[in-house]
Amino acid sequence: xxxxxxxxxxxxxxxxxxILAYLHPQSTLAFLLFEASLLLIYYSSARPGVKFMLGALxxxxxxxxxxxxxxxxxxxxxxxxxxxxxxxxxxxxxGFVGLLNLGxxxxxxxxxxxxxxxxxxxxxxxxxxxxxxxxxxWFFVFLILSIAIGAATGVLLGLPVLRLRGDYLAVVTLGFAxxxxxxxxxxxxxxxxxxxxxxxxxxxxxxxxxQPVLEFFGIQVTTAKLYPLYFYFLVLFLVLGxxxxxxxxxxxxxxxxWKAIREDELAAAAMGIPVVRMKLFGFAVGASFASAVGVLFxxxxxxxxxxxxxxxxxxxxxxxxxxxxMGSVPGAVLGxxxxxxxxxxxxxxxxxxxxxxxxxGAIVSIPFLGSYALSQIPAQLEPAKYERMVFGLIxxxxxxxxxxxxxxxxxxxxx
Amino acid sequence: xxxxxxxxxxxxxGGLQALARVNLTVEDGMIASLIGPxxxxxxxxxxxxxxIYPPDEGEIQFRDRSLxxxxxxxxxxxxxxxxxxxxxxxxxxxxxxxxxxxxxxHMHTGLAEILLRTKHSQAREKDARHKAMELIELxxxxxxxxxxxxxxxxxEQRRLEVAxxxxxxxxLLLLDEPTAGMNTTEAQSLMTLFRQLLGPYVxxxxxxxxxxxxxxxxxHRVHVLDYGEKIAEGHPDEVRQDPRVIEAYLGxxxxxxxxxx
Numbered sequence: 001x002x003x004x005x006x007x008x009x010x011x012x013x014x015x016x017x018x019i020l021a022y023l024h025p026q027s028t029l030a031f032l033l034f035e036a037s038l039l040l041i042y043y044s045s046a047r048p049g050v051k052f053m054l055g056a057l058x059x060x061x062x063x064x065x066x067x068x069x070x071x072x073x074x075x076x077x078x079x080x081x082x083x084x085x086x087x088x089x090x091x092x093x094x095g096f097v098g099l100l101n102l103g104x105x106x107x108x109x110x111x112x113x114x115x116x117x118x119x120x121x122x123x124x125x126x127x128x129x130x131x132x133x134x135x136x137x138w139f140f141v142f143l144i145l146s147i148a149i150g151a152a153t154g155v156l157l158g159l160p161v162l163r164l165r166g167d168y169l170a171v172v173t174l175g176f177a178x179x180x181x182x183x184x185x186x187x188x189x190x191x192x193x194x195x196x197x198x199x200x201x202x203x204x205x206x207x208x209x210x211q212p213v214l215e216f217f218g219i220q221v222t223t224a225k226l227y228p229l230y231f232y233f234l235v236l237f238l239v240l241g242x243x244x245x246x247x248x249x250x251x252x253x254x255x256x257x258w259k260a261i262r263e264d265e266l267a268a269a270a271m272g273i274p275v276v277r278m279k280l281f282g283f284a285v286g287a288s289f290a291s292a293v294g295v296l297f298x299x300x301x302x303x304x305x306x307x308x309x310x311x312x313x314x315x316x317x318x319x320x321x322x323x324x325x326m327g328s329v330p331g332a333v334l335g336x337x338x339x340x341x342x343x344x345x346x347x348x349x350x351x352x353x354x355x356x357x358x359x360x361g362a363i364v365s366i367p368f369l370g371s372y373a374l375s376q377i378p379a380q381l382e383p384a385k386y387e388r389m390v391f392g393l394i395x396x397x398x399x400x401x402x403x404x405x406x407x408x409x410x411x412x413x414x415x
Numbered sequence: 416x417x418x419x420x421x422x423x424x425x426x427x428x429g430g431l432q433a434l435a436r437v438n439l440t441v442e443d444g445m446i447a448s449l450i451g452p453x454x455x456x457x458x459x460x461x462x463x464x465x466x467i468y469p470p471d472e473g474e475i476q477f478r479d480r481s482l483x484x485x486x487x488x489x490x491x492x493x494x495x496x497x498x499x500x501x502x503x504x505x506x507x508x509x510x511x512x513x514x515x516x517x518x519x520x521h522m523h524t525g526l527a528e529i530l531l532r533t534k535h536s537q538a539r540e541k542d543a544r545h546k547a548m549e550l551i552e553l554x555x556x557x558x559x560x561x562x563x564x565x566x567x568x569x570x571e572q573r574r575l576e577v578a579x580x581x582x583x584x585x586x587l588l589l590l591d592e593p594t595a596g597m598n599t600t601e602a603q604s605l606m607t608l609f610r611q612l613l614g615p616y617v618x619x620x621x622x623x624x625x626x627x628x629x630x631x632x633x634x635h636r637v638h639v640l641d642y643g644e645k646i647a648e649g650h651p652d653e654v655r656q657d658p659r660v661i662e663a664y665l666g667x668x669x670x671x672x673x674x675x676x
Contacts, residue, residue, distance in 0.1 A: 245530060252529040252540070253515075253522045256508070260516040263505035270465060270499075272491035272520035272583050327507075409507070 007046040010054055013037055018062045025070040028349035034066065035341065042330065059236060064229055074228040078300060080340045081235030082293055087320040087336035088242050088329065089289030094318065095327035096255065097282035098262025099162070100170040102314055103177025107287040109309035110153055111146040111294025113184055113194060115139065116304050119204035125192040136207040143295050150291025151284035158283040162276060177314055185306045199305025203298050206234065231300050238296060242289050246329055249285070258282050259327070312388075319391065323398055325405025334407055342394075343387050350383040417476075418443050418619050419464075419495075419587055424473035426456075426463050426643075433459040435643040436473070441587065446613060446620045448630045448651075451640035452663055457623045458500055460640070461589055465497055466490045478586065492520055494586035498576040498593060500623070506565035510556060510575055513564050514547040517582025547582060554578040554608065570601050577608070581616055588612065590622040594629055602626060606633050631655065639663065 014037045021030040041054050067074035090104045117123050119139065123132040161172050188196030205227060214221060249255045257278045260268035269275050298304050316339070324335020357374045365371040383390070398405070419441040426434040433456045441447045449457050463470050466487040475482040482490055496517070505513050522543055528536040551560050554574040559567060567575060573593055580588060590609070594602040606629055609620060624630045630637060630651065637654040639647040641663040647654050654660055 248529055248532055252536075253519050253524055253543075254526070254529060256512055256516050257519055259508055259512070260505050260519075263507060264503050266467065266487075267499065267503040267505065268516070269487035270467075270491060270497055271517050271579065272488050272496070273516070274486075274488050 001045045003045055003047050003050070006044045007050045007054075010037070010041055010044055010046060010050075013040060014054065014058060014062070018058075018066065021066050021073075022069065025066075028345050028352075031066070031070075031073055031076075032341070032345065034062075035337075039334070064232065067229060067232060068225070071225070071228045074232045076341070076344050078228070078231050078235050079344060080337050081232075081239050082297055082300075083317065083320060083336040083340045084333050085235070085239050085242050085293040086290055086317045087324065087332040088239070088246055089286040089293070090317050091286075091321050091324075091327065091329070091332040092246065092249075092258070092282055092289070093286040094321055095332070096250070096258040096262065097279055098258075099279065099283070100166065101173045101283075101286070102170045102311075102318065103173035103175070103180075104286070104290060104317055105309045105311075105314040106157075106173075106177040106180040107150050107153060107290035108294040108297070108313075109177075109180050109184060109306075111150055111291030112298040112304050112308070113200075113294075114146050114149060114291070114298075115142045115295040116200040116203050116298040117193065118142065119299065120200050120202060122192075122195055122200045125195075133204045136204050137209070139204065139206040139295070139299055143292055146291040146295045147288040150288035150294075153291070154284040154287030155280050157287075158280045162279045162283070174311065174314075177309075177311065181306050181309055184309070194306075197306060199303055199307075201303035203302050203304065205299050205302070206230065231296075234296060238292065243329060243333070245285075250329070254278070254281070262327075316391075319395055323394065323405060325408040328405065328407050328409040331405050331407035331409075335405070338406075339391070339394075342390070347383040347387055347390065351385075354381060354383070417441070418478060419621070420474075420476040421460075421464070422474040422476070424460070424463065424475065425471045426459055426468060427471055432643045434463065434470075437640070437643070437645050439638055439645065439648075441619050441621050442636075443618050444613065445635045446609065446622070446633055447636045447638065448634040449621060449623045449638050449640060450625070450627075450630055450654075454642075455640040455663075456643040457640055458591060459643075461497060461591055461623065464490075465495060465589065488520075491583050491585070494584075495589060496580040496583040496585035497589035498573070498580050498591055500591040500595070502569075502572050502576060504564040504572055504575060504579070506563065508564060509561055510551065510564055510567065511544070511547055511560040513575055513579050514550055514582045515543055517579040518543050518547065519583075521584060550578040550581050553581075553611075555604075570597055573597070574605070574608075577605075581612070586618045588617045588620045590620060590624075592623050592625060594624065594626050599628070602629055609633060 017030070017034040017037055021027070021034040024030045037058055038055065041051050041058070044051065046054070063073070063077060067077065086104070086108060090101065093099050093101045093104070118132060118134050119142070120133050124130055157173075157176055161169060164172060184194040185197055187193040188198070194200065208223065208226060208230065211226075257268065257273045260271065260273060261275055261278060265275055297308075301308075317336075320335040320339045321332055322335070323339060324333070325331030354377060358377050359375070361373070361375050363371050363373045417440045421437055421439040423436045423438065424434055425432070425436055437460065449460065451457055459468070462468050464475060464482070466482070466485050466489070470483060477493055477495060480493065482493060485493070505516060508516070522539055524536045524539050548560065551557055554577055556571060556574055556578065559571065564572065564575060577590070577593065594605055597605065609622075610633065613620060634651050637649065637651050638645060639654060639657070639660050646659045646663060647657045649657070
């Protein structure tokens with residue numbers, strides 16, 4: 001399609017869908033149509049500069065405005081962002097280096113607990129002096145620190161484990177994640193480090209350093225309204241940062257070395273690539289992403305406990321990477337977004353819709369079969385509860401019809 | 416000057432003596448061939464030489480330096496690179512990327528430079544791409560650089576393996592049956608390429624080959640392995656006449672005698 005025509009079409013669609021979402025702040029459908037605009041921008045034949053501008057318009061202007069009306073939109077966007085960041089991290093390990101990691105959530109947990117312990121009164125339990133919780137600006141220090149600590153744990157786990165291949169590696173990483181979860185579950189005695197299954201709260205939120213600026217311009221916003229917006233931008237910038245880092249690594253000697261190891265380890269070594277070092281590095285990069293996201297997650301949730309870091313969480317992120325297309329950055333983004341929206345919006349929306357049908361008390365007449373009272377729709381029919389089943393079905397369908405994922409890596413980008 | 420020198424190199428797999436005290440020298444500026452019946456230990460010799468298997472006994476001297484105990488990537492670093500008998504390309508990477516992987520050890524771009532995308536790192540990347548394209552053209556793959564490696568034809572894949580091995584800028588190039596499965600014309604053009612490589616691209620070539628026409632046409636020196644032992648060595652014409660070589664290939668007896676004439 002003609003690029004100019006595509007740009008105009010996109011602009012019309014974005015305007016239309018955002019007005020629709022603005023007028024119907026409670027409508028899931030309207031918001032989904034609005035979210036789809038990002039996908040359309042990605043796929044359109046508009047010029048790269050135009051795409052960039054439109055993407056910025058949607059992410060930096062329209063989404064915050066819509067979110068200001070309905071904070072739930074921001075909540076979903078933040079959730080999506082967190083999973084996108086996790087999927088991008090796992091994509092490096094699984095998609096680029098080709099190491100099956102079933103315990104990715106462990107690094108996420110390490111980051112989350114890192115801030116949770118020191119950003120709450122919890123650390124007073126084992127460090128005397130009442131320094132804790134640390135002031136909120138320490139959040140940013142810990143965000144940086146978590147990258148280093150995540151990378152270090154990645155290397156520590158990788159050193160003994162990376163001699164294993166394939167299924168063996170998967171089992172050990174799975175075990176590692178369970179060890180981390182068991183540790184945070186049980187490290188409330190003899191010294192109370194993690195407060196065990198009871199979890200940690202309240203966790204300090206990041207500082208509202210820009211509030212004086214807003215007040216200067218005479219903008220009065222309650223902190224309750226401000227925080228969702230704040231987290232939205234934090235997650236957005238974290239994700240953009242991760243995408244930038246991933247892209248640059250991918251097109252460098254390091255990214256090529258990773259992919260070479262994935263394709264044929266022996267041949268990669270014969271081409272002069274230090275296989276173990278490169279694998280460790282990939283492990284560390286993925287772990288550092290997850291760990292940084294963990295810090296953000298802890299700050300957003302205010303309360304965390306070991307339940308947030310189960311095996312199903314690791315599997316969920318892995319499935320996002322597979323659905324999107326292993327080894328592809330747009331794929332990981334799309335997979336994570338699609339799956340999260342499916343869970344949080346589509347299935348819940350369907351459940352709500354079925355509920356409203358039930359309560360409407362309407363009677364539908366079906367030709368030849370008689371009439372059916374909608375209030376008799378069985379209560380078990382609740383799509384939101386079938387999350388995992390729907391998920392499993394999607395994976396099976398994908399494996400049959402498109403095993404390489406929705407957006408597999410494209411060769412024309414790698415020239 | 417001897418570029419590569421193997422002394423009393425031995426390798427056992429359980430009860431099988433794959434290499435038995437093999438002595439072999441490759442001189443600078445030489446194309447040497449390694450021939451022998453199937454299972455003679457030719458590929459094992461390559462694998463031991465490139466660090467895939469550690470040798471049980473013996474010494475590998477390359478440019479007056481021992482290679483025993485080094486990992487494969489360090490041996491490539493020292494200046495030996497190879498192709499594989501059963502093609503081992505990076506299938507889901509483009510032709511250009513395959514060649515660029517070969518340049519890994521000559522790029523030296525640090526992590527910080529990559530993340531900041533400094534002018535320096537961009538210049539290196541551009542330079543590497545330029546060199547990679549030269550090698551792609553040299554091996555007759557121009558125009559295919561954007562395709563996945565697995566989309567190439569069999570002969571092209573063999574050529575890409577050579578291009579990838581050359582990208583590591585080796586002093587010594589090891590080729591494991593480079594013309595296997597090719598017709599005479601294809602094999603001949605590949606031989607012409609190998610002769611061109613000697614000098615501007617590599618100092619010496621050691622190749623394993625079954626196609627005798629190729630071996631006799633190109634080699635300065637031929638080494639013959641049989642059951643892990645080196646049974647003959649010399650100029651192609653000498654080796655062709657050697658009764659032990661004939662016996663290894665054809666067995667002994669009346670019929671072998673007939674075949675010789």
